[in-house]
Amino acid sequence: MFFKKIILNIGICTGFLAGEVSLSVVSAGAHEWDMPAHFHVVNNGFDYTRRDIMIPMRDGVKLHTVILLPKNVRSAPILLTRTPYDADQMAHNQHSSHMDVALYGYDNMSDVVTEGGYIRVLQDVRGKYGSGGDYVMQKPLAAPKPGGTDESTDAYDTIDWLVKNLPQSNGRVGLLGISYDGFLVLMGLVNPHPALKVAVPMNAMVDGWRGDDWFHNGAFREQMLPYLYEQGATHANSEIWWSAHYDDYDTYMNAGSAGGVGNARGMQQIGFYRNLLAHPAYDNFWQAQAVDKIMARQSVHVPTMLVHSLWDQEDIYGTMATYYAMKPHDSQGDMLHLVIGPWFHGGEIRKGAQLGTIEFGSDTGVYFRQQILAPFLASALWGKSAQTPPVVAFVTGENRWESLPAWPLVNLDSPPKTADMTAAALRPDHKLIFTKQVGPLNASVAYVSDPARPVPYRHRPILAMDGAGSTWHNWLVDDQREASGRTDVAAFVSDVLQAPLTVRGQPYVHLKAAISGTDVDFVVKVIDVYPDEVADQPELGGYQLMVSADIFRGRYRNGLAKPEAVPANIPQMYSFYLPLANHTFLEGHRVMVQVQSSWFPLYDRNPQTFVDNIFLAQPEAYKAMTVQLYEDESRVDLPVVNRMGATP
Structure with a gap:
């Protein structure tokens, strides 16, 4: 059978005049490949x-x-x-x-x-x-x-x-x-x-x-493993992370430790993953x-x-x-x-x-x-x-x-000057009191932290960071009401503010706590609690907005480079900076501080039994324990300023 091939040239191919139409008839038995040996991209109309x-x-x-x-x-x-x-x-x-x-x-x-x-x-x-x-x-x-x-x-x-x-x-x-x-x-x-x-x-x-992609104060951000898997396995990110669960909470729980997650996917082949496992503390590598x-x-x-x-x-x-x-x-x-x-x-x-x-x-x-x-x-x-x-x-x-003219400088290796801060003191009746002086108290607040049911870092189901429908980039502004209602989260809230309160800088945490285990994580959140009703945006009625929050791994309380077991049932001090805030708590709002011991699965679970390397912790190491917060020295120091920038 004969067929005709019609070539319509609009003048963009080299060697033809604009607007010219050329017809060629290919006889039977002849053949021409559809794909040229080299296609020349024509972009004459590009800017x-x-x-x-x-x-x-x-x-x-x-x-x-x-x-x-x-x-x-x-x-x-x-x-x-x-x-x-x-x-x-x-x-x-x-x-x-x-x-x-x-x-x-x-x-x-x-x-x-x-x-x-x-x-x-x-x-x-x-x-x-x-x-x-x-x-x-x-x-x-x-x-x-x-x-x-x-x-x-x-x-x-x-x-x-x-x-x-x-x-x-x-x-x-x-x-x-x-x-x-x-x-x-x-x-x-x-x-x-x-x-x-x-x-x-x-x-x-x-x-x-210290506080970017891989760890925060020693707690490993295990939901970065998919990124490392895809980024570190091939030149062109051609290997894709796989999962067997819709809810990432289940993915990481079922795998046990963070090392269990990575090892099950063959990540030992990736050099940076091996470095993570070899350097869990803040040693010279970091x-x-x-x-x-x-x-x-x-x-x-x-x-x-x-x-x-x-x-x-x-x-x-x-x-x-x-x-x-x-x-x-x-x-x-x-x-x-x-x-x-x-x-x-x-x-x-x-x-x-x-x-x-x-x-x-x-x-x-x-x-x-x-x-x-x-x-x-x-x-x-x-x-x-x-x-x-x-x-x-x-x-x-x-x-x-x-x-x-400048932003106040902070030495992140030293506590701030007390004179520059206003203490938000934690009280046994779950009240938050603002004071320049923290008086001695002997009371405490206790909760049970259980690695078998860690506190989710956001509402479940928790979708994969880059998965369909994920709102990963919004999680730091998630409403914290669900956490504040859990028995393994200690929440302390102020009275209703009678005037605006502006925090400019990095809050500093002091926690005095005793635990029945030998290792612990502390998550501390500074939260803006909205009025019970908000006329122009009803969904914000009672909203609990995190203004500053972070995690600290207790084994590093005496030095970031040298992990130490926590002595059981003996009060210890845990001190660390929270991320920067530049926020005004408006009149009619309240200030809340939440304290908990897991933030899962963004951060790996602390087994709460001291082991040499949490990446490799075995199932028997994961044990529930009681955490007791002592209010005589537990507080969050806030860099409070008034609207003109002066310390009140």
């Missing part, structure tokens, strides 16, 4: 040009780099993001001819990038996706020696290549990124390239043991790679904007720790800036009018990008006039932005 480059590093390894050049761009700055999350996907998330649409999704700063006229560069780190070399999770700085490479040297070599090989640029480069990408920004500030003129690390991974300690040794020569989210469910520790470390080295006083917003992890580049049920009265994400970030970048990269305040912070509760 940008894309280039895929393999940039060589000093040791010869080449890193896959995607460059997006706006149409007719001339003498423009470069915005660079280095990432382990697939530069190719970030560069054409929606396969559009418009640069802002192509970038929207992973990037979500497309409004700043395209409206600012920047050249956008995205690069895969070593060993991930299109790049050569070997991947190391949060690769530590290399020892000083010729030819050594790390994320700092790779950032330097990348910037050096870009400014020498992109004639469309003005020779100025900005580094920006969120989370892991934010960690990579901070690494770029170590011995920075002269062309690096601005850095914006947002929600950066800084110290994975201390040497803590980025805040690294930044404390650097002078601040590059204008840097640190961005912190008040409800960051992943990296709530790092930004503030970095600010405290870097600020004393800001010798000029105008290099380091801090932005604090009412967001979840990365929420600053998304819509920011509300988080879960909590509304903020305006789109705080748009405000940050257009009124804070865009002018800051334009000043450093285009030379435009802009005055960015040293600190811009959103006050939740009141829902307003404020500008401050």
